[in-house]
Amino acid sequence: MAAQARSIPRLSPHTVANCLHAAVAAPSVHNTQPWLFRVRGRQVEVWVDRDRQLPALDPSGRQMFISVGAAIFNLRIAMCVNGRIPVLRLLPDATRPELAALVQAGPLTAPGPAATVLAAAIARRHTNRRPYRAEAVPWPVLDELSGAAAAEGARLTVAEPIPRDAILALTRTADEILRQDAGYLTELAAWTGGDPGRQDGIPAYAYPPDDAAGRLPLRRFGPAREAARFERRPTIVRLTTRGDAPYDWLRAGQALQRVLLTATVRQLAASPVNQALEVPELRALVGGGHGHAQMILRIGYGDPVPATPRRTVSEILHPDTASAESGAA
Ligand SMILES: Cc1cc2nc3c(=O)[nH]c(=O)nc-3n(C[C@H](O)[C@H](O)[C@H](O)COP(=O)(O)O)c2cc1C
Known part of the structure; x- marks a missing residue:
């Protein structure tokens, strides 16, 4: 078992960069981007960033966790299309409630069509607050x-x-x-x-x-x-x-x-x-x-709208991240 685990490769810097880039494209309440990431070996830690919580609107942090959940989904999909099976653990450590998830890169896999199609939609998804056409959704x-x-x-x-x-x-x-x-x-x-x-x-x-x-x-x-x-x-x-x-x-x-x-x-x-x-x-x-x-x-059904800004990957790394581990240039 241990030998098998050892044979699972680490995440390449290229894959890490792809995964984090996808994760930060997620929607978030008021575009607060309340997430931080730390990469260790083949594991990506996803943290909520309490400094970006909205105390008046969201005192319980509910919408902050939903936003981070959306980023976790993108990360999982990106890991799949980068050829790794994502193994997810939510809230893995009761003593560290800010650690929202561990997403571990499991064995190598050929990405399936469903993941490929969803991954391609990540960059095209934007919140559209403009009028929609009078056309029923089937x-x-x-x-x-x-x-x-x-x-x-x-x-x-x-x-x-x-x-x-x-x-x-x-x-x-x-x-x-x-x-x-x-x-x-x-x-x-x-x-x-x-x-x-x-x-x-x-x-x-x-x-x-x-x-x-x-x-x-x-x-x-x-x-x-x-x-x-x-x-x-x-x-x-x-x-x-x-x-x-x-x-x-x-x-x-x-x-x-x-x-x-x-x-x-x-x-x-x-x-x-x-x-x-x-x-x-x-x-x-x-x-x-x-x-x-x-x-x-x-x-x-509406006309396309432009993307909103995001912080760069280097700004969303957990403060304890060693740059050599991050793989993010
Ligand atoms: C938990 C959550 C709550 C949101 N609530 C609202 C809302 O009430 N009204 C709204 O117009 N947009 C809302 N949004 C959309 C965000 O404002 C939007 O995701 C963010 O500005 C980034 O823009 P994008 O979705 O186009 O990437 C919400 C998003 C999330 C994840």
Whole structure:
């Protein structure tokens, strides 16, 4: 057994760089990129970066763990297409709760078609807050998205018209409550706009236009440059989990990313609309009997939008990382 383990090769610097590059392309709440990585031999440690948590919006760290879960999914997929079977352990050390996961490069493998297709979607996936076309998402595609969530231990359900309108009404109420919270507004200001060279936060070009009909309560990150007509009947899905602890949030994040990449493969756009999940009394109403609501997504067909910035790989290495181990040039 030991001899067999020894024969499994280390990660090459090229593979490490590919894996980390893929991981940081993940979505994150307010584009905070709350992750750190440390590479040891053939093991990648993924840490949550508490310095990037949003204390007003996300006091429990739920959305931070979901964001890190999304990065873990990208890392796993990148490891597959770089010819290694990823072996995942979530929260492997109870004494170090910031260590979100160990992703070990297992034996060599020929990448399968599913991983190859999802990996190719990583760079094309962007949050799209613009109007979508009035074109229904076919049920087989919605089923495929539900299957993607289920494969990662979460549940994705499509909100029928009445629950959908109820969720949007809750979102509007939540938005009004949040906008009276000075802490929320201060955080929003800190993570939006900024100088053009900034490598995190949400740039003004990614803000949603104003909804001319006032129906769709997308989060307002700053003054919109224009007004637009949004789809009258948005497709709203919710992602739920059975539990509601860091382990479940990491699962939800992986499910979220598998859903978003699958949507990208199917030419679908998506944008989270999460305000109702940030007011505890309202969040409890969103789950719809399916468990704890982790994400609310609007999906549909839209025109492409540009990517948002990311920090470079050298900036997301754990401070204890020896540069020789990182393999990141
Ligand atoms: C846990 C989580 C919560 C998010 N919540 C919202 C939200 O409520 N509204 C929104 O417009 N975008 C939301 N986003 C999208 C992020 O703002 C987006 O991922 C980030 O700005 C990076 O942009 P990108 O997805 O285009 O790469 C969320 C993303 C994550 C992972």
